[in-house]
Amino acid sequence: MLDLPKNELDEIIQAEKKQVALEYHNEAWADGISEGIESEILAETALATAMTELVRLYGEDHAIDMIDGLRRRVEFGEFRANQTIQ
Template identity: 85%
Template sequence: MLELPKSELDEIIQAEKKQVALEYHNEAWADGISEGIESEILAETALSTAMIELVRLHGEAHAMEMLDDLRRRVEFGEFRANPTLQ
């Protein structure tokens, strides 16, 4: 039996959780679209819900750091449908 270091196992577990969470979000998104809710409304409410939870769990400073990181990722094109290398 292969034994993984705890940190590597933790990373694998986190990646699996993120994948499952993404699947839940995609399903909820599809349900919203099928109910006639516009993508912009779904996106805004998803971001608002996420920020409320991040502030609750980690405080405003941490949430602002995450927003700054997301801004940089947007600027680098990470979220484009067809990303290009810069």
């Protein structure tokens, strides 16, 4: 077994979980598109589902903080499809 500090192992586990979650989301997205659902509808419902869950788990203040963080990331271009890394 790997001999890593607990915090490093936890980070690896979290990264793997995020990768699997991304794969599930991509598969669901592709299924929706193949069923004729527009990307805008898929995106809006994904965001609404995620925000509903965050409010349920952590409350409205946390969800608002997350929205603010996402806004800054959008403004910095993090989510552009054709980003250029400098």
